[in-house]
Amino acid sequence: MAKINMVQALNTTLHDVMTEDDTVLIMGEDVGVNGGVFRVTDGLYEKFGRDRVIDSPIAEAGILGTAIGMAIAGLKPVIEMQFSGFSYEMMHQMEGNASRMRNRSRGQFTVPLVVRMPYGGGVRALEHHSESKEVFYAHTAGVKVVIPSSPSNAGPLLKAAINDPDPVVFMEPKRSYRSFKETIQPGEYTIGKAEVVTPGEDITVVSWGAMMRDTLKAADMVRSERGASLEIIDLMTISPMDAATIIASVKKTGRCVVVQEAQQSFGPASEIIALINDQALMYLEAPVKRVTMYDVIMPLFARELMYLPSKEKIVRAIQETLDF
């Protein structure tokens, strides 16, 4: 089977799902004729027409707000925020309505929709095009937050998100869109389940999204350098978080490093540490180490690589935690 990149995986999945299920609908800025600025929705407009693939006005709250209505009417909208940095415009529709309609109506109305958004740095972009704010959505009860890391898991996770009964924020690490290809490994991917990518005994390393690549490379380096046995976990669902998988691993290894692209403070790593504190503190042989972006405004591309977690930083964090 041919190797494909993440964009192709997502695009194929959308083609398949829209063919199977005619309640699925695409809406967003430049998702139609243009196929999306990253081409994730390429070819859908031609195949499914303008009624199901809608080039919307530039209005993020309008896009989500309208999609909420469509979802209540029985459709499954898959909307795109052109970049996650322009998704804050719809925060009030997400926190105020999408996340609450099921609770507000005691289940009479539900909002099964997917909000796709490319996020994260490392692509030499302009301001607002490189942030990682998954916490905004993860801290919103009633919303699920899913982040794929590879061509193999991107498709199945997107499909699961589309078939999920709840609003799902599906954040796509744009840095991984085309940076590598895979022959798709058929795998079971469920929302709410993290994946133990490689089992190990000495230390647990948790990451997600674009950081998985550097994490895996760093892990290889540490393995070859000192023959340590590392357990690598791909979180994949940020919320609701799969505490069980993380806790089981940390109870086994007693050491943990979390690699997060978001700024340090109030990031997902803090929640992971809090869960470990709750359920596995006494198993810890070293503090859990966070490798993160700093609490600064994400720098423009001339400086961004100095600020993003790097392979080297991850290696050092793992070494230090092993040596603690």
Next chain:
Amino acid sequence: MAKINMVQALNTTLHDVMTEDDTVLIMGEDVGVNGGVFRVTDGLYEKFGRDRVIDSPIAEAGILGTAIGMAIAGLKPVIEMQFSGFSYEMMHQMEGNASRMRNRSRGQFTVPLVVRMPYGGGVRALEHHSESKEVFYAHTAGVKVVIPSSPSNAGPLLKAAINDPDPVVFMEPKRSYRSFKETIQPGEYTIGKAEVVTPGEDITVVSWGAMMRDTLKAADMVRSERGASLEIIDLMTISPMDAATIIASVKKTGRCVVVQEAQQSFGPASEIIALINDQALMYLEAPVKRVTMYDVIMPLFARELMYLPSKEKIVRAIQETLDF
């Protein structure tokens, strides 16, 4: 000196600051003629006129966006979000502009403004009027998040926020607006500093906002029940967080409980636990306990008190942590 409640403290401070500094300006929904729905801005319109006390259209992003311009022009806008639950409408102006202008312009333009917003539950309000989402702003680099807990600290903290060179989200625990009065204790309150309210040896209890009241009551109960020595910390600034004060205390006591009104996952308590993990893990004699709201949509008032942290829950958390 007469006892006053938090609303009076805030109102007096605004009167004083606007008298001293004619660059201070008030803007928001119903803040003028009506004096604000909680009367925090009462009397300002009459005293300072409609040019400096602006009854705005209902448009939260417009309010912050316009205030950003005013701040760049050299004013110090103190804007009000009528309820924090309607502040998400301006999230994009906060994350996209207010927090970034200093960095974007390399200091050429700055945005010294205060966004006041009543927040939190316990006042039998309608939907959207009882949430605690301080994390949204705390996870935004370039923004400071301040939360007073009493008539005594509300005034000085608001004044500090107004004189601060950066955008400050000033979240007012509406449950504490009128629930108790104090003769104002003159005290030094600086943004970025937590306060050790009562020093102690056996356990550290950290809280902020409306939860401080129940925390202090709970502490008294535990003290009288078992004569334990509790160190109570009022965080006051959520971001940038005063790690030093918390860490020093936990190193001393070895035990910690954090009381947070926000939902459990991805809340400020998680960040506090992460900081303790980073800097004081080996001093911990028990897991840090979180007392929080659950990861549900904040219930309407018939159920809200069952869901908010209660005196009883806090007492149990302290007892369990002491007994661990």
Next chain:
Amino acid sequence: MPLDIIEKFEISRLSILDENGRVDDALVPDLPDDKLVSLYEAMTLSRMMDARMLNLQRQGRLGTLPVCTGQEAAFCPAVLAIRDTDWFVGSYRELGARLMRGETLANALMLFNGYEEGNVNPVNDRTLPISIVLGSQLPHAVGLAYGSRLKGEKDIVALTIFGDGSTSEGDFHEGLNFAGVLNAPVVFLCQNNQFAISTPRSIQTRSETIAQKALSYGIHGIQVDGNDALAVYKATKEAVDRARAGGGATLIEAVTFRMGMHTTADDPTRYRTDDTVETWEKKDPLIRFRKYMTEKGIWDDGKDADLEKRIKADIDTAVKEFEKGVEAKPDAPFDYVFGTREAIIEEQRARFLADLEKEGNHG
């Protein structure tokens, strides 16, 4: 290449029934007598239930409450102009409209006593719960209308209601613009009751009318006397029929007045004078409609007395039922976070229930 006029626009105002019950025969919509009567009954029920709930609130038996007395003609006739299968997307100040859509009196009481359960409409599943985030329900209406069409229900429309102040929100702009470009069958009904809490219409926006805001979106716009039930019905019916026929969306500005407080937490004396209120008392929508029906010979004081008696009895029954209290499941909030069972939620539910045992119900 001079300075050319390239566009011309006009905004009209419709009023049919004046304060003295006189009508413009040329404009009177053809509504059968029984419809006129049921409309009057609906408006009266709204008025009486509003008063009763206010009363209960003042006794501390309900929480913060919005009141809608004086605005009945702005919303009740609009519901008469749509079908049960159409979407109703309201705000929070159209009690009578919700009751016409099948909401029970008991539900209304339950909701304002702090139970989400009160939001569930027992008979109509195309009536959305009250919406409090101003303007945010407008795009929902657009999506509902578009969505039903795409699902093959070609003749469904959506009616959404909101206030004058809500027109300042970005969501108003984005919602109406989407309706325009999607040619969505939506009727946007603005209750311009002159105030947004304390903020008068005059400083909410500088446009002369709300209706003219339709011009920004290439949709239809009209202003109507919002205390004139016949005008509101006619304007809404025309907009609904046009939308159903594929003619696109309409913005209707119904000019009315909030006779009471914004909510029970509000003190209107802080921002408006008694004589303003008095001038509007003369414009009362029920009085003029009753006069009209009496003129027409289909109504009289006897019927009126009977109606009030009947409604009072219904409300009394509902209040009694309400006062029995609800069998509310304490942990219901955990049931409605997600449509799937999630470990982290169930773990918290267990902790919640254990805590409840220990502490007993705080509610």
Next chain:
Amino acid sequence: MPLDIIEKFEISRLSILDENGRVDDALVPDLPDDKLVSLYEAMTLSRMMDARMLNLQRQGRLGTLPVCTGQEAAFCPAVLAIRDTDWFVGSYRELGARLMRGETLANALMLFNGYEEGNVNPVNDRTLPISIVLGSQLPHAVGLAYGSRLKGEKDIVALTIFGDGSTSEGDFHEGLNFAGVLNAPVVFLCQNNQFAISTPRSIQTRSETIAQKALSYGIHGIQVDGNDALAVYKATKEAVDRARAGGGATLIEAVTFRMGMHTTADDPTRYRTDDTVETWEKKDPLIRFRKYMTEKGIWDDGKDADLEKRIKADIDTAVKEFEKGVEAKPDAPFDYVFGTREAIIEEQRARFLADLEKEGNHG
């Protein structure tokens, strides 16, 4: 009480200089020859720098870049109509306007090479950095204009520029509404270049013009030929003078065309045809303005050649300077999070610098 027409509106379109360089004498603004020349020079500089930057980007020496060739007449004359002490609140597609405000060529290059330092205008402190969050700068302009007034600078106005697609954002609506109710001295200049990336104006909004959106806010609105420098100047000048005099805000729709790609990441062939582009080539704003000046006898091919030579030299110098690279402080981002020194930031800075030592600069 009939169906009364209560409001009438008109929208006009201004054009003065046609594609062949002929003008409507009645409408020609009185600009001294030297101003006409400097305007032409500014538009030419914009055009040539735009081309050079695109060229550098294609060589991988700049990052993602928006281009503005073809739109020079929509923004350069507007800057000519305001004062250095007025506020300029732009977007990202008005290079020539920024250069007129004193931005250096080197800065422009630095910014698009990924350095925030390029945003600092060395001579004018009332020119805001480029704004990328669509529509979000409009309320800023309102606040700046209102703020300067309140601070006692009674004759300051603000000019803000944005695109046709940005008018769909809630911030457009809220910004213009605030300008209306605050009677703020702001000129809202919309560059309607027919596309928002791939989205044509026709499906961005259903209104016939962008100009008519002014009617929603009780402010002035006018459409102008955006490739006609004289019309844009005249319309802006009138709006600026009116705003300065306390007459409130104006929305100007400048109808123009983006000759190039949206940004260097965009492929316009996916969504528009060559002949559309060709019809607009005939409308080129520089050609017609040069014809006009030549007609007037204040310009000729010699002058044109000299100008191009001079500009090319300036750009070459700037590029050389740029290629020396910047002395950029790696930890600068830590300097601009807050205006105060915060322990948590300084602790992270120390860690950052230590890491940098170990790894060396990734940039």
